[in-house]
Amino acid sequence: MSAERYLIGTNVVNRLPNIERGSSFSITINGESYLAYPGESVAAVLMVSGIRSFSQKDDGETNNRLFCGMGVCHQCLVTIDGVMNLRACMTEGQPGMKVETESISGDIHS
Numbered sequence: 001m002s003a004e005r006y007l008i009g010t011n012v013v014n015r016l017p018n019i020e021r022g023s024s025f026s027i028t029i030n031g032e033s034y035l036a037y038p039g040e041s042v043a044a045v046l047m048v049s050g051i052r053s054f055s056q057k058d059d060g061e062t063n064n065r066l067f068c069g070m071g072v073c074h075q076c077l078v079t080i081d082g083v084m085n086l087r088a089c090m091t092e093g094q095p096g097m098k099v100e101t102e103s104i105s106g107d108i109h110s
């Protein structure tokens with residue numbers, strides 16, 4: 001199995017090669033279909049798909065990005081299947097899941 005390589009600006013983001021991942025499936029991010037594998041967090045799928053801005057603060061200017069990657073900072077909030085403000089780093093991708101990057105207002109779930 002070869003690594004999947006993506007160039008994001010000057011950074012290359014890879015899924016590690018030579019790892020048995022199981023059967024791929026699709027999730028929808030902002031209306032577009034992306035490849036995901038069992039066990040990957042939504043944050044991992046966003047990152048390897050080249051999406052670095054997960055949500056935007058109410059000021060409309062500040063973008064939130066993956067920071068701690070372990071559920072502490074709440075910088076990775078997204079809307080999943082209509083539920084706002086879920087932590088992408090703590091949510092496992094599931095087939096057919098619909099993810100939207102957007103605002104961070106509202107209550108925190110999960």
Ligand code: FES
Nearest residue numbers: 069071073074089
């Ligand atoms: S990146 Fe910190 S909670 Fe998700």
